[in-house]
Amino acid sequence: MIRCAPGAPTSAVSADVSLNRSSRMRGRSPRFTVALCLTAIGLAGGFLGLQSDAYQNWRLARLSLPALRQELAARGENARLLYHIGLRLNQARRFAEADGFLRQCVGLVPDNPRYRDEWAQALLGSGLTTAAFGELREFAGTNPNAPAAHFILGKFYYTQNSMLRASEEFERAVALDANLADAWMYLAGARNSLGDATKGQAAAKQAVRLRPHSAEAHLLLASFYARNHQQEAGAEFAQAVALAPAKAVMHQEYARWLLDSAQSPADRGRAAEQARQAVALGEIDPASFLTLGRALLYNGDRAGAVAPFLRAAELAPDDPAPALALSQTYHALNRAGESQTWQRDYLVRQRYQQQRNNLLMAVVNAPHADAPKARLARLLGRHGDADECARNYAMAMRKPLDSPAVMTAAANDLTQGGHADRALPLARRATGFGPHSPSAHEALGDALLQVGQREAARAEYEQTARLAPDRLSGLQARLQRCAAPAP
Numbered sequence: 001m002i003r004c005a006p007g008a009p010t011s012a013v014s015a016d017v018s019l020n021r022s023s024r025m026r027g028r029s030p031r032f033t034v035a036l037c038l039t040a041i042g043l044a045g046g047f048l049g050l051q052s053d054a055y056q057n058w059r060l061a062r063l064s065l066p067a068l069r070q071e072l073a074a075r076g077e078n079a080r081l082l083y084h085i086g087l088r089l090n091q092a093r094r095f096a097e098a099d100g101f102l103r104q105c106v107g108l109v110p111d112n113p114r115y116r117d118e119w120a121q122a123l124l125g126s127g128l129t130t131a132a133f134g135e136l137r138e139f140a141g142t143n144p145n146a147p148a149a150h151f152i153l154g155k156f157y158y159t160q161n162s163m164l165r166a167s168e169e170f171e172r173a174v175a176l177d178a179n180l181a182d183a184w185m186y187l188a189g190a191r192n193s194l195g196d197a198t199k200g201q202a203a204a205k206q207a208v209r210l211r212p213h214s215a216e217a218h219l220l221l222a223s224f225y226a227r228n229h230q231q232e233a234g235a236e237f238a239q240a241v242a243l244a245p246a247k248a249v250m251h252q253e254y255a256r257w258l259l260d261s262a263q264s265p266a267d268r269g270r271a272a273e274q275a276r277q278a279v280a281l282g283e284i285d286p287a288s289f290l291t292l293g294r295a296l297l298y299n300g301d302r303a304g305a306v307a308p309f310l311r312a313a314e315l316a317p318d319d320p321a322p323a324l325a326l327s328q329t330y331h332a333l334n335r336a337g338e339s340q341t342w343q344r345d346y347l348v349r350q351r352y353q354q355q356r357n358n359l360l361m362a363v364v365n366a367p368h369a370d371a372p373k374a375r376l377a378r379l380l381g382r383h384g385d386a387d388e389c390a391r392n393y394a395m396a397m398r399k400p401l402d403s404p405a406v407m408t409a410a411a412n413d414l415t416q417g418g419h420a421d422r423a424l425p426l427a428r429r430a431t432g433f434g435p436h437s438p439s440a441h442e443a444l445g446d447a448l449l450q451v452g453q454r455e456a457a458r459a460e461y462e463q464t465a466r467l468a469p470d471r472l473s474g475l476q477a478r479l480q481r482c483a484a485p486a487p
Contacts, residue, residue, distance in 0.1 A: 053080075060084040065092075079108040083115050086122060095125030106135075113139070113148035120156060129401040132156060140169075147177035151186075158186055160401075161391065163193040174206075181210035181217070188220055200224060215244035219253055230261050241274070248281035252288045259295055271295040279308070286315035290322050297325070302332050313345075318383055320349035355379055363392075370396045381413025386422045389413055404434030411443040420450035431460075438468035442475070449478060458482035 060068065060080065065088045072081045082105035089098035102119035109115055116139050123132035136153045143149040154169030170187035173180055188203035201224035207217040222236035237254040244250050255274035262268045272295035278288040293308035306329055312322035323346035330339035356379060362372035373396035381389035390410040394401045397409075407430035414423035427444035434440045445460030461479050465472040 056080060057084075065089070077104070077108060079105045079112070079115065082108070083118060087118055090118060090121050090125065093125065095122045098122035099126055099128075110139075111143065113146065113152055116149075117152040117155070120152065124156075124159065129160070131402075145176060147173040147180050147183070150176070151180060151183045154183070154186060154190075158190060163190045166190045167194060178206075179210055181207050181214070184210065185217060185220055188224070192224070197224060197227065213243060215240045215247065215250055218243065219250060222257070223253070226257055226261075233257060233261075246281065248278040248288070249285075251275070251281065252278035252285060252291065255291045255295065256287060259291055259298070262298075265299065268295055268298045272299060275308075284315065286312040286319065286322065289315065290325070293322070293325060293329075297329060302329055305329055306333075313342075318349055318352055320346050320353055323349050352379075352383060370398070377410070378413050381410055381419075382417035384414065384417060384419040384422055386410060386414055386419070386426065390426065402429070402433060404430045404437050404440050407433070408437065408440045408443045411447060415443070415447045415450055418450075420447040423447040424451065436467060438464045438471060441467065442471070445478065449481065454482045 057080070060071075061084065063071070063084070065085065068081060068085045068088065072078065072085065075081065082101045086098040086102035086105060089095070089101065099119070099122040102115065102122050105115050106112075106119050116136065120132045120136050123129075123135070133156060136156050140146075140149040140153045150169045150173040154166045154173060157163070157166035157169060167187060167190040170183050170190060173183040174187060177183075184203045184207040188200045188207065190200075191197075191203060192200035201221070204217070204221040204224050207214070208221050211217045218236045219240040222233050222240060225233035225236055234257070237250075237257055241250045241254050251274045255271045255278060258267055258271035258274060262271060272292060275288055275292035275295055278285075279292060289308040289312035293305040293312065296302075296308070297305040306326070309322050309326045309329060312319075313326060316322065323342050327339050327342035327346055330336075330342060356376070359372060359376040359379060363369075363376060366372055373392045377389045377392035377396060380392065390401055390406055393406045393409045394403070397403070397406055399406050401407075407426040411423040411427040411430060414420065414426070423443070424447045427440065427447045430437065430440035431444050441460045441464040445457045445464065448454075448457035448460060458479060461475045461482070465475055
């Protein structure tokens with residue numbers, strides 16, 4: 001307690017008290033000041049961390065699509081928000097919706113390669129191949145020294161199977177940034193497709209060096225080693241599985257290699273186990289089921305091999321391998337009727353594969369001729385391969401994939417082959433891009449009629465007749481089918 005001397009002024013006492021407090025403060029100021037500074041720095045760092053790109057992207061990636069839309073409505077135009085909405089829509093295959101958000105996003109931040117790449121995915125998914133190419137080429141042209149710009153343009157060429165151009169862009173990307181692991185991985189694939197396995201393997205090694213914990217990089221390198229370096233291949237496959245045990249494709253590819261390179265029953269047993277893992281993880285690739293069946297068969301379990309062989313045959317209706325395996329397995333099980341059924345199916349599949357291979361060889365031998373590409377497109381369309389049918393028609397017609405003529409031709413072949421469900425998206429896009437094309441409307445009408453949508457088909461046929469009256473007589477029978485009672 002502070003006691004005042006008799007007659008001492010109160011102000012003097014107050015001054016003394018302040019001096020004492022000041023002295024005490026000065027006595028502890030270094031520690032106190034440091035604490036205050038650290039607290040302030042922590043608060044400032046926390047605030048800046050919450051505003052950082054890394055945190056905001058982490059946060060937005062965990063929001064639902066409705067929540068992202070609500071935040072956009074509250075905050076207004078924001079490139080990061082628009083990107084995450086577009087990304088989520090692309091993941092849901094709602095490409096046309098994603099296009100609008102991502103177009104706006106790129107308009108706000110035109111030099112962000114991640115935004116550009118995602119917009120290109122939306123355009124490609126919407127069938128706007130020409131538009132996707134245009135925006136990626138423009139980005140690379142205005143950013144000639146940006147490795148990411150060349151990388152995403154290379155990915156576009158890769159998706160279009162233009163491997164020479166893809167390889168050129170990937171090489172440009174890694175020349176500008178030798179640490180771009182994804183570009184090395186794509187470059188390995190492109191070089192391999194061009195028949196240069198040596199350079200492809202070198203690129204895959206670079207990817208592994210840059211990303212030693214990437215299962216995909218190790219799997220890629222394993223696929224190169226599997227040709228001539230079996231011991232190294234085994235190590236890389238095992239590493240890929242160890243790094244990503246929840247990814248079915250890792251087990252599937254390891255199982256296939258184990259079976260193809262098996263030296264003992266133990267190898268075949270491991271192959272069966274890896275194939276089971278792939279199937280258990282939801283892998284619906286027919287190769288997983290075919291590999292599992294083969295592994296069980298080679299391990300003496302003929303009856304157990306039947307179910308995976310049947311699933312492989314169902315998933316790959318044109319592949320002769322599972323049909324032949326079923327015919328042989330049923331024969332070994334003394335089930336002659338089923339063996340003969342699958343033998344006939346095998347011959348049908350084998351005939352198609354031979355036709356396809358002959359046409360592919362014709363295309364390779366005459367790369368500038370259009371007729372072989374058109375014949376290959378028709379064969380593929382009749383067998384339900386929509387993507388490859390359209391791609392070959394695009395090359396044969398020398399038109400972009402999203403041109404009405406290409407999509408109409410592909411839709412017609414798919415419908416005639418009994419695959420109208422696969423023809424419908426192409427035919428609808430054809431009428432969207434070519435609203436005044438009678439051929440596009442007729443193709444859409446044919447697909448709609450085959451799937452039982454008679455009223456919609458009739459509307460398309462009537463639109464065809466309005467655009468091309470001379471086609472009316474040829475449409476009469478189909479219009480009558482539209483009007484007839486449903487069976």
